[in-house]
Amino acid sequence: MLSVIDDIRRTVRLPEGLIADEDRFLTRIATNLGERPPLDPDPAALLQTFGGPEPRPGTDDATYYLMWAQRLLAHPLPSNRQVPAPGLHGMLLDRLRRPLHALIRYYVDAQAARQEEIATWLVRAVTALATAEIEIERLRARVESLERASGSPSHDRT
């Protein structure tokens, strides 16, 4: 317990005077840490490999990507509204110089970014499924080659 408290003390910088009884506060944290159920996967361990090579995508990943795409589709952007510039001078300037540019940047870019995001999730879903399919084919071929090598009869895998 003491080593855990020391560990917490080294990690946490408590401002002076914020906690009346710092030792009690740190002990409570150490106790809570010890009593919490373990997590699977362990988040701290996952951080060590974050962004590294990922395991083979499977149907879970595909479901997740599709879920995000559906979530985006379910919440469309607000309708396009052009905000007028204040004053007569501003209105004239708007009419002369900015409308096309502003229109593109405000609306078309936003829509395009959204479409791109939806497309990205869908592509990932399809990629995940395709990769899974390729892996299944590779394993099937491997099983067949092993069966041939061992001389054991093939069986129905349908």
Place this chain on the structure above:
Amino acid sequence: MSVTETTLHWRRLKSALGRGRLVQLISDLSAGDAVSDDAISWQRLLSRVGVDAPIYGRTIVPGHGARAWPLHRLRLESSDVLILHYSVWSEAAALVASMRRPTVLAYHNVTPPEFFAQFEPAMVAETSRGRAALPSLADLCPLAIARSEFSARDLHAAGFVDVRTLPIVLPDEAMADRGERVASPATLLYAGRVAPHKRVEDLLAILAYCRRARTDVTLAVVGAFDAASEYYRALHRCAFRLGVHTGVRFAGKVSRARFVAEYRSARIFVTMSEHEGFGVPLLEALRVDLPIVARAAGAIPEIVGDAGILLEGRRPDIAAEIILEILADSSLQQRMIERGKVRAAFYSADEVLPCLASLLTDGIEATRRR
């Protein structure tokens, strides 16, 4: 500082500038970005005292409400003084280097390239060049304004002689009260770009640890992200693996009104960012009375001071326990909020503006002496 003294500072600035303008150069202007908001804020503050401070950048994204133009439309008079807002190598920086004209540098810090190596290789070149070019800018900039002591150390190391520190001014109206606060029971807020050096993955781990004790804890991530980036994708996969994907919300870049609403509906501001040149979101959290739990990295400790709880290293489990303690203890929350109010006052416009006027005056005089 008294009103009279402040007025004297502004008068001295106008007198030093004469008929010239303070021309602000920036890589790109886009409202909501910390560097852009700073340039816009300077423009508004200076316009109140009759000083023209136009902004020029490679791209000017509409919706900022500032006086800004693309860089190719820049026409300089001999009486103009240049201010280069610097956070990355850009066309604006290249222009200053090619003109060899004395310039005041406003240094917002350049994120070290190693943070981008894994996920955003394109940024490695830009940030590497941004850091490598600092010594050459030292020759051109007789005065440099660092936005934190942390950033000032970069400038000293690069050979800048006259380095002053001035915090970012957050306009009083920026986080203005817009109705009654409706804080959700346990929403954690992170505001800022979704980028590798911000370590958003650590927040996901913290959320996972929090939710083993309290399932009502959620996380709102408010800030621009690139949906197609590998980093964003990795975050989603991480959230899914940890089983917290239903508890985290990536709000993206939002309107100012919604931005304030996100702050006002949260209970604790959390950041595990590993590099901050200043950390405007921390200042915003102080302004809206949010307790802060943050990593002790970059400029964060000097901005937060004794108003928040800081953490060394990457220990999401301990961070989660600290957060759970704060959520469960309203008296601790109140003490942190009270300290936050005092800290926020330290960065109020009243405190910072006279220093801004004084520094810019010194900058004008220094560039003219060259």
